[in-house]
Amino acid sequence: MKFHKAFKQALNMVLHSKLRSWLTILGIVIGVAAVIAIVSLSNSLETEMNSQFDALGGDLLTLTAGASRANYFSHGRGDSQEWGGGGATATEEGEEIELDRSDVQALKGVSDIKLMDTQISGNADIYYVAESGSVSVTGVDPSTWSQITTLEVAQGRMLGPADTNVIVIGGRIADGFFKKQLGINQLVTIESRLFRIVGILDDNSNSVYMPIDVAYDVIEDKERGIYDRIIIKVKDENQISLAINNTVKKLLIARHVTENTKDFSISSNQAQNESRAEMMNSMTTFLTAIAAVALLVGAVGVANTMFTSVLEKTKEIGIMKAIGARNNDILTIFLLNAALIGFIGGLLGVFFGGILSGMLPALMGQSGGMLSRMASGSSGISWSMVLITLFFSILLGMVSGAIPAYQASKLKPVDALRYE
Amino acid sequence: MTKQETVLLHLEDVWKIYKMGEVEVPALRGVTVEIKKGDFVAIIGASGSGKSTMMNLIGCLDAPSKGKIFLKGQDITKMSESNLATLRGQTIGFIFQQFNLIPSITAFNNVLLPLEFLEVDDKIAIERTRTILKLVGLDDKGHHLPTQLSGGQQQRVSIARSLASNPDIILADEPTGALDSVTGKKILELFHKLWKEEGKTIIMVTHDLNLAKYAHTLIELKDGQIISINKNFEVEK
Ligand SMILES: Nc1ncnc2c1ncn2[C@@H]1O[C@H](COP(=O)(O)OP(=O)(O)O)[C@@H](O)[C@H]1O
Ligand SMILES: [Mg+2]
Numbered sequence: 132m133k134f135h136k137a138f139k140q141a142l143n144m145v146l147h148s149k150l151r152s153w154l155t156i157l158g159i160v161i162g163v164a165a166v167i168a169i170v171s172l173s174n175s176l177e178t179e180m181n182s183q184f185d186a187l188g189g190d191l192l193t194l195t196a197g198a199s200r201a202n203y204f205s206h207g208r209g210d211s212q213e214w215g216g217g218g219a220t221a222t223e224e225g226e227e228i229e230l231d232r233s234d235v236q237a238l239k240g241v242s243d244i245k246l247m248d249t250q251i252s253g254n255a256d257i258y259y260v261a262e263s264g265s266v267s268v269t270g271v272d273p274s275t276w277s278q279i280t281t282l283e284v285a286q287g288r289m290l291g292p293a294d295t296n297v298i299v300i301g302g303r304i305a306d307g308f309f310k311k312q313l314g315i316n317q318l319v320t321i322e323s324r325l326f327r328i329v330g331i332l333d334d335n336s337n338s339v340y341m342p343i344d345v346a347y348d349v350i351e352d353k354e355r356g357i358y359d360r361i362i363i364k365v366k367d368e369n370q371i372s373l374a375i376n377n378t379v380k381k382l383l384i385a386r387h388v389t390e391n392t393k394d395f396s397i398s399s400n401q402a403q404n405e406s407r408a409e410m411m412n413s414m415t416t417f418l419t420a421i422a423a424v425a426l427l428v429g430a431v432g433v434a435n436t437m438f439t440s441v442l443e444k445t446k447e448i449g450i451m452k453a454i455g456a457r458n459n460d461i462l463t464i465f466l467l468n469a470a471l472i473g474f475i476g477g478l479l480g481v482f483f484g485g486i487l488s489g490m491l492p493a494l495m496g497q498s499g500g501m502l503s504r505m506a507s508g509s510s511g512i513s514w515s516m517v518l519i520t521l522f523f524s525i526l527l528g529m530v531s532g533a534i535p536a537y538q539a540s541k542l543k544p545v546d547a548l549r550y551e
Numbered sequence: 552m553t554k555q556e557t558v559l560l561h562l563e564d565v566w567k568i569y570k571m572g573e574v575e576v577p578a579l580r581g582v583t584v585e586i587k588k589g590d591f592v593a594i595i596g597a598s599g600s601g602k603s604t605m606m607n608l609i610g611c612l613d614a615p616s617k618g619k620i621f622l623k624g625q626d627i628t629k630m631s632e633s634n635l636a637t638l639r640g641q642t643i644g645f646i647f648q649q650f651n652l653i654p655s656i657t658a659f660n661n662v663l664l665p666l667e668f669l670e671v672d673d674k675i676a677i678e679r680t681r682t683i684l685k686l687v688g689l690d691d692k693g694h695h696l697p698t699q700l701s702g703g704q705q706q707r708v709s710i711a712r713s714l715a716s717n718p719d720i721i722l723a724d725e726p727t728g729a730l731d732s733v734t735g736k737k738i739l740e741l742f743h744k745l746w747k748e749e750g751k752t753i754i755m756v757t758h759d760l761n762l763a764k765y766a767h768t769l770i771e772l773k774d775g776q777i778i779s780i781n782k783n784f785e786v787e788k
Contacts, residue, residue, distance in 0.1 A: 136667045147655040450651045453612060454712065455640020455668040457633045545613040548651070 132460040141467035144444075145475070151436060156476045158432035162425040163480020163524055164487055169418040170516065171488040177411060190368040191279065192375060193398050194238075194361040194382075196228045228394045230358040237385035238363065243374035248272045248279045248362040249343060253350035257339070258320040259309050266304060268321065268339045270346020270353075279364045282340075287315040287330035294342050297329045301336030308337065322349045363397075371399060429476065430531045437469055437535035448539050449547025458540040465536030466529055473528020477521045484520075558621075559719060559752055560586040560609060565618035567604050567775075578604040579615070580775040586768075588719070591746045591786070592754045593766030601775040602756040603724055609754065610643050610722045611635050623719065640669050644713025646723035650705040652697040658708045659684065659693035665715045683711045687741060703734035710741060714751075721745065723755040727762060739765045743786075 145152070230249075238244055252269040271280075277289035290299055298321070305313045305328075313319065317328050326341065347355045365374040375397055388394050441448075448461055567579040578601045586592055594602050607613040608620060611627050620627050622642060627635065644665075645651075652661045659680060666676035684690050687707040697705055706726060713721055723742070727735030743765050745751045757763050769781045 132668045133670055143655055446651070447653055450653060451664070451668070452636065453610070453639065453645045453651075454665040455636055455716065457636040457668070459633065460636075460668060543613070545607045548612065548647075 132456065132463070134463070137460060137463040138467055140464045141471055144440075144464070144468045145471045148440070152440070152472065155429075155432040155436040156472055156479070159426075159429040159473060159476025159524060159527070160479040160483060162422070162427075162429035163477050163520060164482075164484035165425040166419075166422040167481055167484025167516070167520060168487040169415075169422045171484070173411065173415040173418065174513075174516075175488075189400055190365050190371065191400055192363040192365065192371070192378070194230065194234075194363060194378075194395060195359070195398075196230045196395050230361055230395070231356050233385065234358075234361065234382065234395075237381050238361070238378065241374075241378050241381050243365050243367070243370065243377050244363055245366045246275045246279050246364040248275045248364075249358040249360075250362060251343060251346055251350060251353050251357075251359045253353065255322045255339070255349050255351075257304070259313065260311065262309050264308060266301075266308075266321075266337050266339050268341065268346060268350055270343035270350065271340055273342040276340070279362055283333045284330040285333040287328070289330055290340060290342060294329070295345060296324065296326050297341070298326045299330035299332060299340040300328055301332050301334055301338040303335050303337050304339065305331045324349060375399065426527065430527050433469060433472055433476075433528055433531035434535065436472070437465070437532040440468070441465065441535045441539040444539070445542065445547050445550040448542050449544050449550065452542070452544035453548065461542075462536050462540035465539050466532060469528040469532020469536060470525045471528070472532070473524040473526070474521065476528070477524025480524065481517050481520055557588040558585050559588040559590075559623060560754075561619075561621040562605075562609070563619040563621070565605075565608060565615045565620060567601070567608060567613070568616045578775050579608070581618070582772075582775070582777055584770065584777060584780070586752070586754065588752055589746075589750055590752055591742070591765070591767040592770060593763040593768070594754065594756045594770045594772060595758060595760065595763050596772035598758065600772040602758075602772055604775075605772065606722055606724045606754070606756055609720075610645060611639050637669070640665055641716055642719050644716070644718040644721045646706070646709050646713050646721065646726045648725040648728040650697070650702070650709045650729070652705055652709055652712070654697050656696075657693060658689065658695050658697065658700065658711075661697065661708055662693075662711045662715050665712060669716055671716075679715060679717075680711075683714050684708075686714070687711045701734075702730050703737065706730060706734075706738055707741070710738070710745075714745070714749075719752055721751050721753045721755075723753065725756050725758070727757070727759070735759075735762065 235247060235249065238247055249272050250269055252267060254265050255268045256263055257266045271290065273290040273294045274292035277291070280289075284299065285302065286305075287299070290297065298319075300313065313328060313331075315328055315331065318325055319328065320326070321339065321341075324345065332338070341349070343358075347353050363374075363378065365371055367374070378397060379393075382395055383389065383393065386394060448456075451461060562582050562584045565579055565582045566577065569576040569578055582601075582605060594605060596602050604613075608615050609622075611622070611630075614628055618628075622638065625638075627638070630638065652658075653664065656664070662680045662683060663676055666679060671679070680693075681690065684693055687710050689704060689707050689711065692700060692704060692708075697708065700708065706729075710721075710726075713723075721742075726742075727738055730738065739762050742753055742755065746753050746767075753766075755762075755766060763769055764783060765786060767783055767786050769779075769783060770777055771779045771781075
């Protein structure tokens with residue numbers, strides 16, 4: 132039998148299949164949809180992260196107090212310990228570890244450093260008309276921030292040296308946070324202080340940037356003159372390790388500590404990137420495992436349907452053999468049937484997976500953090516992914532259908548014909 | 552040797568023993584017979600006498616436990632499964648008691664199917680299918696599904712299917728068993744026409760002696776053995 136004739140038979144079999152086959156297809160649909168959603172989610176998560184880290188720039192260092200490794204994830208928390216020092220950590224002896232003017236002074240003596248931006252951050256309540264919400268506020272040095280940060284404004288301008296009661300807001304606050312859209316020169320209240328918006332960032336964040344002087348009044352538990360972190364821009368990106376070494380040496384002396392009692396840490400963009408990637412990897416692996424289980428269940432479903440289908444079609448197989456079908460013809464027809472089930476399941480799975488991956492971030496809402504920001508971002512589904520998925524669901528169908536199809540082909544015509 | 556004398560089928564001391572667990576059921580016990588080209592044979596005998604078993608062996612649907620079967624001079628007990636399938640497709644047309652049409656495809660496609668297995672060119676196959684449906688008087692029913700046809704019509708479709716590949720032998724196991732006597736008689740008349748006008752070799756199983764009288768040769772089985780072979784000269788061509 133020619134291939135396209137066998138295909139016609141297989142297609143006919145699928146079209147005339149009972150509800151049960153369609154339920155099997157549903158099994159594959161769910162598996163594939165889960166895979167698509169998970170893969171596309173982690174894809175866009177990765178893109179989102181990469182874009183954030185690209186934005187940080189390779190010539191930037193982040194100096195924080197404390198002996199631990201750079202704690203990127205906690206700097207927005209506004210750590211405040213029993214001593215009440217903003218952004219400070221306490222040693223065992225109860226001595227505060229913090230960054231202050233003297234550190235800035237010390238850093239000024241490092242020739243590799245081009246610019247510095249002292250920052251504090253935390254959460255604050257924002258009010259506009261009758262609405263309110265919580266945003267993350269970062270106080271920055273208005274005279275250097277715009278030269279150091281790689282954030283860009285979509286409208287308006289960045290902060291300048293003379294600014295006081297003005298802010299630059301993230302794209303999400305301008306559009307989507309309040310019922311009304313916010314624009315340049317509009318006034319908002321943050322913790323009972325009035326601010327004028329001078330710039331809107333070209334991003335999707337819920338962040339507010341303001342001069343550090345006013346930020347001390349807005350963010351709770353921050354002590355004036357104490358910084359959460361100092362962002363350092365080096366002169367030569369290619370000499371960044373040298374710059375780190377020199378900076379560390381200088382700070383060890385200035386802070387009267389040794390390599391062993393070091394009470395500060397400097398992290399570069401690259402290092403953060405790596406730890407992020409590590410976390411991403413383990414998360415993706417975990418999610419993929421879940422999806423794989425879902426797919427496995429789908430595969431078992433196909434195998435089960437194929438076995439029953441072979442049983443159901445035993446008589447037809449006998450008839451086909453009686454009128455000249457070779458074993459190979461039967462094998463081809465049943466394999467194609469399984470492949471078609473896989474294909475249809477895959478196709479529907481890609482479709483629903485696409486919808487799901489578009490919906491998930493929105494469902495997670497505010498608590499989704501980075502995920503929620505992706506809701507309006509680009510979907511992580513690519514054509515190559517669709518093709519690979521389809522290829523694998525067809526393969527899945529065929530692998531699960533292989534044994535039943537082989538059994539069907541080996542049936543003795545006389546036995547098959549007698550089957551009722 | 553005239554055309555009539557060519558031996559198409561030869562069974563030589565054929566045994567078929569079914570094993571049911573420990574019990575052995577001998578269904579055929581040393582059957583030896585020659586069937587010549589162009590003959591119309593009726594195999595008769597009581598239920599359980601081995602008629603269907605013999606048909607299945609002749610039709611290469613099953614292998615004998617012992618003995619040899621020659622179809623057109625070839626020993627089919629020595630052939631590979633795939634060669635056997637092709638031989639079946641080209642040489643033998645089956646007609647079953649329960650019609651055995653594929654329920655999900657139309658009458659036309661049922662008749663077309665054997666030609667597709669034989670990889671006959673589409674145009675020729677479709678033309679052939681039309682011609683045969685006309686021959687069995689169903690040229691207007693091709694687009695119907697089997698369930699939309701009466702029993703007699705379904706059996707005609709299955710006869711058409713058995714004729715599609717223009718086989719040497721038509722094998723029919725109780726072809727009228729599921730039909731009423733009037734319809735059954737019409738089917739037998741069709742067989743008679745195929746035999747006389749198309750020159751087909753027909754082997755038919757029946758336990759109805761009224762129908763057996765259409766045949767030219769009568770083989771009677773009893774307990775797996777041939778007890779008589781008679782010629783019916785009234786139906787001479
Ligand atoms: N698949 C089988 N397994 C076991 N015994 C069988 C099988 N097929 C037929 N038989 C037995 O073989 C004998 C002949 O059966 P069969 O050829 O069907 O007779 P008929 O068609 O003349 O009624 C019967 O005794 C029947 O029970
Ligand atoms: Mg029988």
